[in-house]
Amino acid sequence: MMNATLAPERPATTAPVDVLTIKDLKAYYINEHFGVRREVRAVDGIDLTVRRNEVYGIAGESSSGKTSLIKTLAGAIRPPMRVVEGSVKFDFGGKHIDVYGEPAKMQAARWQHLSYIMQGSMSVLNPVRRIKHAFNNFAYRHMGLDATAFRRRVESHLDRLGLDASVLEAFPHQLSGGMRQRVTIALATVCEPEFIIADEPTTALDVLVQQDVLGLIKEVQGRLGSSVVFVTHDMSVHAAITDRLAIMYAGRLAEEGPTQALFDRPQHPYTAHLIASLPRIGDVSTRKSLAGKPPSLANPPSGCRFHPRCPIAIERCSKEVPQMLPSATGGRVACFRAGEVSMQ
Amino acid sequence: MSQNLLELDHVTKRYGVGGLFSHQSITAVNDVSFSLASDTPEIFAIVGESGSGKSTMAKMILGNEVPDGGRLVFDGTDIGTIRTRAQREAFMTRVQPVFQNPFEAFNPLTHVDTYLYATARRFTGADTRIQQEAKADEALQRVGLSLAELKGRFSHELSGGQLQRVAVARALIPSPKLIVADEPVSMVDASLRMSIVNLFRSLRDELKVSIIYITHDLATAYYISDRVIIMQKGVVIESGGARAVLDNPTHPYSIALKNAVLPPDPKAAAAAIRQRRALVEGA
Numbered sequence: 001m002m003n004a005t006l007a008p009e010r011p012a013t014t015a016p017v018d019v020l021t022i023k024d025l026k027a028y029y030i031n032e033h034f035g036v037r038r039e040v041r042a043v044d045g046i047d048l049t050v051r052r053n054e055v056y057g058i059a060g061e062s063s064s065g066k067t068s069l070i071k072t073l074a075g076a077i078r079p080p081m082r083v084v085e086g087s088v089k090f091d092f093g094g095k096h097i098d099v100y101g102e103p104a105k106m107q108a109a110r111w112q113h114l115s116y117i118m119q120g121s122m123s124v125l126n127p128v129r130r131i132k133h134a135f136n137n138f139a140y141r142h143m144g145l146d147a148t149a150f151r152r153r154v155e156s157h158l159d160r161l162g163l164d165a166s167v168l169e170a171f172p173h174q175l176s177g178g179m180r181q182r183v184t185i186a187l188a189t190v191c192e193p194e195f196i197i198a199d200e201p202t203t204a205l206d207v208l209v210q211q212d213v214l215g216l217i218k219e220v221q222g223r224l225g226s227s228v229v230f231v232t233h234d235m236s237v238h239a240a241i242t243d244r245l246a247i248m249y250a251g252r253l254a255e256e257g258p259t260q261a262l263f264d265r266p267q268h269p270y271t272a273h274l275i276a277s278l279p280r281i282g283d284v285s286t287r288k289s290l291a292g293k294p295p296s297l298a299n300p301p302s303g304c305r306f307h308p309r310c311p312i313a314i315e316r317c318s319k320e321v322p323q324m325l326p327s328a329t330g331g332r333v334a335c336f337r338a339g340e341v342s343m344q
Numbered sequence: 345m346s347q348n349l350l351e352l353d354h355v356t357k358r359y360g361v362g363g364l365f366s367h368q369s370i371t372a373v374n375d376v377s378f379s380l381a382s383d384t385p386e387i388f389a390i391v392g393e394s395g396s397g398k399s400t401m402a403k404m405i406l407g408n409e410v411p412d413g414g415r416l417v418f419d420g421t422d423i424g425t426i427r428t429r430a431q432r433e434a435f436m437t438r439v440q441p442v443f444q445n446p447f448e449a450f451n452p453l454t455h456v457d458t459y460l461y462a463t464a465r466r467f468t469g470a471d472t473r474i475q476q477e478a479k480a481d482e483a484l485q486r487v488g489l490s491l492a493e494l495k496g497r498f499s500h501e502l503s504g505g506q507l508q509r510v511a512v513a514r515a516l517i518p519s520p521k522l523i524v525a526d527e528p529v530s531m532v533d534a535s536l537r538m539s540i541v542n543l544f545r546s547l548r549d550e551l552k553v554s555i556i557y558i559t560h561d562l563a564t565a566y567y568i569s570d571r572v573i574i575m576q577k578g579v580v581i582e583s584g585g586a587r588a589v590l591d592n593p594t595h596p597y598s599i600a601l602k603n604a605v606l607p608p609d610p611k612a613a614a615a616a617i618r619q620r621r622a623l624v625e626g627a
Contacts, residue, residue: 061533062504162624177394204530206393206560207604215621234534236606240613260610277538278608279563281590287567289539293503 018091019195019227020050020073025086027072040298042068042081044251047324052194055221055228057242057259059235059274061294065251066231070197073229074114075099075106090114092194111142115188117217119200124184125172131183132168139190157190161216178209182216189220196221196228202237214241235274239263244331247271250295250305253324257331267333269310269341304335312337349382349419349521349554350405356413357400357578372400374578375414380522382419385552387544389569389586391559391601397578398558402526405556406441407432419521437467440515444527446507450499456507457494459514460484467518483513486551487543505536512543516551523547526558541568562605566590574598 024047029040042065050056060066071077073088088099092113097105118124125134135154143150155165163182172180181201188196198217202210218241221228230242238245238259246256247270255268266272277287292309295301301308307317316336327333357373360366374397380388392398403409404416407423416423418439426432443449450456460480464470470479481491487509499507508528515523525544529537541564547553559565565572566586573583574595581595593599603620606613 061535207562208393208600211604211606211617211620212624215617215624218617219621236534236608236613239608239610240606240617242610263608263610274535275608277535279538279541279567280608281563281566281602281605284567284587286542287538289537289542290535293506 017052018049019052020048020229021087021089021091022046022048022073023087023089025069025072025088026084027068027077027081028084029068029080030082031080038298041251041300042297043072044297044300045086046253048246048253048256050195050227050229051244052227053221053225054243055218055230055241057238057245058229058231058248059233059238059245060248061233063294063297064248065297066248067199068251069248070199070229070231073099074116074197075103090195111138111191111193113193114195114197115191115193117185117188117196117198117201119203124187125180127172129171130168131170131172131175134183134187135168135190138187142191154186154190158186161186161189161220176209177205178212181205181209181213185213185216185220189224192224192226194224194226196226198228198230200232201230203232203234210237217241235278247274250300251297252305253332253334254306255327255331255333255335256324257327257329257333261329261331265329265339266341267327267329267331267338268306268335269312269337270306272341273311312341347382347420348379348417351379351417352377352405352414353417354414355401355404355411355416357397357404357409358412371578373397373404373411376401376573376575376578376580377414378573378580378583380554380556382521385548385554386570387548387555387557387568389557389559389565389572390575391562391565391572392575393560393601395577396575398575399526400578401575402441402524402556402558405522405524406439407435433467437518438521440518440520440523442508442511442515442523442525442528445531446504446511447499447531449511450507452499454498455496456499456502456510457491457496460491460510460517463514463517479517480513483516484510486516486547487513488539489513503536504532505539508532508540509543512540512547516547516553519551520553522554522556524556524558527560528557529564530559530561537564544568560601562590562602574601 024045025043026045027043029042031038046069058066072083083100090097097109099106140150145153158165161182163186167175167183202213205213242259245259245262247254247268249270255271262271263275266275273290277289279287290309295305303318303320304322307313322334322336324332324334328339355373355376358369358371360369380386390398390401400409404411407426410424426435457480461476464476464479468479470476477491484490484494489509529540532540544555545568548555557569569586572586572589573580576597582589582593582598590602593602603616606616
């Protein structure tokens with residue numbers, strides 16, 4: 001009986017298939033007041049692909065444009081933000097969607113094929129409505145089931161995530177933070193989407209709860225065979241969950257590659273700094289913090305945007321923009337002195 | 345015998361739960377005792393997850409909550425006997441807080457430097473703007489900023505790390521003996537976290553300020569603190585020198601907390617997640 005309601009089997013392919021392809025994407029916040037035009041270049045020329053059945057991490061400081069990037073790829077942008085150039089294309093098992101070419105098709109794909117796990121579980125769930133209403137509001141119309149079958153499906157899904165069906169009758173404030181975050185994960189995965197965007201899902205959580213939530217996301221991802229784009233500034237979370245990792249700095253990608261290779265041999269000085277600054281138990285040697293602050297995206301530095309803070313910058317860095325080129329570790333890197341930084 | 349800077353003597357705090365006529369209560373802090381010596385400044389970490397009572401401890405040390413049992417003695421005065429405004433201000437001159445979320449601690453519609461002037465006026469008797477600016481600049485220099493770059497700025501114009509450093513600078517203006525920092529880095533970007541943590545270290549070494557560092561992150565606690573207590577549901581389950589306790593935790597909860605620190609290495613971290621998952625599934 002369950003089988004009839006499940007989504008059709010996805011074709012089992014061995015070759016990596018790109019679910020998401022972003023080409024030269026530029027999305028700016030454009031304000032015009034009294035003839036003065038101000039552009040904030042939050043996403044400035046990004047190329048990337050996300051494969052089927054992988055966790056793709058995006059790391060970067062606050063105001064590096066990572067949230068703008070995922071908003072853009074989900075087609076969830078509003079004025080003053082505008083896509084200036086480039087394309088975002090999804091391939092959901094043969095169903096092609098160009099996010100900025102056919103917005104109507106994107107609307108239909110939402111939640112069915114593409115869902116989100118958001119940071120503040122308290123602001124996702126309506127505080128004066130029981131949890132079941134959240135499921136009705138988000139998922140009911142995408143499932144094409146009648147109310148009883150929908151309820152059964154939700155309950156069996158919650159059960160698989162280790163949640164009791166009684167949470168459906170609870171109000172959000174009656175649940176702990178970790179429990180609420182698990183409910184939002186259940187909410188995002190109940191339609192078994194191919195593509196899940198997770199924006200800082202563990203940032204406000206305790207360490208123990210964080211570990212549970214990460215484990216749950218990884219397990220659900222593995223079972224559904226979906227792709228997850230995982231955004232956080234915390235490199236140790238990326239180490240734990242992602243297969244491939246992109247480092248974002250000031251609206252551009254600095255480096256991208258398999259997570260293990262990136263941690264073993266970072267090619268970009270910024271990546272090396274992010275990894276070296278992590279504190280570890282059993283090690284009290286002084287950790288350096290990067291001087292300076294993230295650049296303003298309204299008026300970014302010339303050339304490589306990292307050069308004012310870079311310990312190994314040369315003259316060329318302030319004049320030319322480095323392109324993303326294949327790196328020695330099987331990824332891509334945008335740095336003229338790639339691989340020359342030591343891990344200290 | 346040297347006097348203790350802060351002494352907690354069997355401190356207990358209960359909160360009533362339920363309705364007006366309910367007699368239920370939960371014990372947020374249960375019989376906690378420790379002391380900080382006044383001659384050796386140290387960073388004292390209180391570690392625990394949400395609901396372990398660590399923020400209630402902070403509130404009691406700051407005098408914002410009154411304990412239901414036991415005494416808190418700061419520099420010879422029982423915090424519970426503070427009644428008048430003058431006493432309160434004298435206390436606040438020596439004990440200053442740093443809060444978790446700098447974006448909430450600063451009013452977004454107020455220039456951040458205003459807070460520094462207000463603190464200088466209230467606690468150092470700086471009456472003129474020139475004196476206040478001098479005090480503010482001095483404190484900002486200590487944390488690696490300057491008044492010139494902050495004057496007239498709003499909180500949204502600064503990064504989380506900078507703003508948290510302004511919060512520390514504000515706390516430094518009255519030249520306190522003790523700073524109570526409640527989760528000071530959990531809302532700050534991981535890459536900027538170390539600048540705050542290193543700052544605490546230099547405050548201890550250079551200004552001889554004792555710091556109570558409240559956190560759930562064992563990695564930073566290990567990195568900076570001298571002594572640590574680990575709390576679970578209001579009870580101190582383990583205490584001692586930070587390295588000794590965190591290198592070899594003995595209580596099952598401390599061990600779980602230590603294992604929950606994600607190692608900054610993909611293979612080890614993924615293994616830790618799987619292990620925890622198996623544990624939760626099995627339970």
